[in-house]
Amino acid sequence: MIDRRCFEALDKTLKDILNEPTQSFGGKSVLLGGDFRQTLPVKPKASKRDIIESSIVESSVWSHFKVCKLSKNMRLLQPNLSTKEKEEIAAFSSWLLQIGDGRVGVDDEDDPTDTKWVEILEKYLIPDHEDALKDLVRFIYDEDIFHNPTATMFCDKAIVYPKNETADEINNLILCNLPGKPIIYLSFDSIIPHTNDRGDTKVLYPSEYLNLLNFSGFPTHRLQLKVGIPIMLLRNMNQMEGLCNGTRMIITQLLPRLIQAEVITGVQIGHKVYIPRITLNHTDKELPFVFKRKQFPVRVCYAMTINKSQGQSLNKIGIYLPHPIFSHGQLYVALSRATSAAGLKILIKRQEDQPSNCTKNIVFSNFLAKLESAQAVDMELLLH
Incomplete structure (x- = not known):
């Protein structure tokens, strides 16, 4: 999520301090962790082009990095898993990657290149009705956590949403019912x-x-x-x-x-x-x-924005979508905070001309394809 100019400034600074003008980052090893399926640098009122140009991928220092990918699903290596549990974990992980790559859903008429309407499976949904938000809160937070709160109870639970304006609605609903x-x-x-x-x-x-x-x-x-x-x-x-x-x-x-x-x-x-x-x-x-x-x-x-939740793993997560997500990778970030399919529930407020079980997914597919292509070329060079 960091703007590429921050890395470029670090590169120049280390070159000056270590007196190594020809060595990237002054000859120091630099390790970056992240996933380009997730949200890119945040730039208020910026266009898609501006956001992509702020990414480290568009920087002159990117060519000096070697990309390493995680290839094993560690949750499948847990002991004492049944065949059915392994199949469910593998299916959930595969679905998340398809969301992240923008390979599922129906193209949006207004923006067919980057936006799709994705159908959410019924088992993940909380039906939209008058008290639907209360149902979502009850799924994440039981009565015991309100009356006898501890750090361990809260550390792996949260409700996430796209925009800050939604926070007060959820937090006030919960605060009013607390002793x-x-x-x-x-x-x-x-x-x-x-x-x-x-x-x-x-x-x-x-x-x-x-x-x-x-x-x-x-x-x-x-x-x-x-x-x-x-x-x-x-x-x-x-x-x-x-x-x-x-x-x-x-x-x-x-x-x-x-x-x-x-x-x-x-x-x-x-x-x-x-x-x-x-x-x-x-x-x-x-x-x-x-x-x-x-x-x-x-x-x-009790609730936080999707961007704030990035980097956290939660055993119970509720995704509240009164409005569709609005930037690249947000839906993937929200869904992938869940450590398992059983700990995920989604409440979607119905959008005009869309079924109640559909929500928007924005993925800069051309950007990801360009990234994959560059990595494939790098791997070929390494092999030769």
Whole structure:
């Protein structure tokens, strides 16, 4: 997901530091891990061409990498598996790869090159009705996890969705049914006007308006929390303590100026940490000011975006699709978080002119084909 210019900057820096101008990365070995079926670099309002051009594959340093592929399904090597279980695991894995490669589904009339409508098997679906979202929540989180939450209960469960705007719908539904009175933390919002505004900006944008603003990766103005609920960190704070962007935790104590929490993901599982309020800045060329919000850099995470879930393996995952996915690899990322078919459920809100069991899958097939072709040529050169 990293922009190619980051790798190019690292390449130039290592060449300068190690005084090895002709050696890639100064002669140091660099290992990259990833899967191009998953989401590519995120660029707001970018075209397909812009996104692909930001990929490491389009960089001058890519030709110096050797591509290694995983070829064994390790889940099939688990002991004591029956023949039926092995067949189910193999079938599920094969289906996931077909989704990732865009080899299943019916072409979308508006974008037949990259978009297909995929039929989801009935065994993975939660029927869409008035209380369907509650059914999805109950599949992932049972009553015991709400009343006696522990790190081990939350670390392998989550609900994922495409857009941030869906988060409040799910989290508020769950919070309302939890015991105990919530504690509400309000942010302090301010702006730094751009130059030559003659002071008009602060008059035009009062604090009441600023409180309504929400941006990706930002906590909300009104943060409603309870002891025992899971939260996600939205900023890198202390990597040595495991406090990185995306780290999930359970709240153990709520104080006026601090949140005490227990880490439930990464290498620091079970470790207690303290989260302070910090000032977060948002710069947008379309805004006439720099936006500042002082708030705890967390959000409730019974549910998370598909992009945030990337890299995690979950025994139970619910995929909520009130709207279709909107970028390359998102559906594959969501489905492949599941460690088994039994732990996967999908709730699809019916789209106009589409069956209730169909959802959109976007795959840049030409990009993947070009990648496969380049790798095939490399392998031939190695053989010769």
